[in-house]
Amino acid sequence: MTPTELERLEAIRNLAMCPSSPxxxxxxxxxxxxxxxxxxxxxxxxxxxxDSRLLMGFGKYRSMTVAQVVEKFPRYAAWVIQxxxxxxxxxxxxxxxxxxxxYAAE
Numbered sequence: 001m002t003p004t005e006l007e008r009l010e011a012i013r014n015l016a017m018c019p020s021s022p023x024x025x026x027x028x029x030x031x032x033x034x035x036x037x038x039x040x041x042x043x044x045x046x047x048x049x050x051d052s053r054l055l056m057g058f059g060k061y062r063s064m065t066v067a068q069v070v071e072k073f074p075r076y077a078a079w080v081i082q083x084x085x086x087x088x089x090x091x092x093x094x095x096x097x098x099x100x101x102x103y104a105a106e
Contacts, residue, residue, distance in 0.1 A: 009036055011063045020057030020088045054094050056080075066091055070098040 015021055016029035053065040061069050061076075070077045077095050080087065 009033065012036070014053055014055050014065065015063050018055040018057045020091070021055070021062075054090060056091065057088060058084075066094040067098060070095065070102060074099060074102055 012029050012033045016026050016033055018026065021029070053067065056062050056064055056066060056069055061073070064072075066077075077099055081092060081095050081099070
């Protein structure tokens, strides 16, 4: 499995595990994940060892982790904190934590 395929599979796995994913979406992601594992004939050990990372869970970045969004789109992350009222509290805390760390490092 190539690194790109592993990244895709990891994103699918994260979407399936995200508590804020809608029912049909996480179910489809889970099916897709295990279908790919069966096709490969094994479960990628790299994914077994990695921790479950928190996904944005909505919008066009829903399959990206909170950390990826903050790293690539920090202004969007700040906008989300200020403008999305029904944001998952865990996502909000993680966004705030990562943005503080990002701006403290500058």
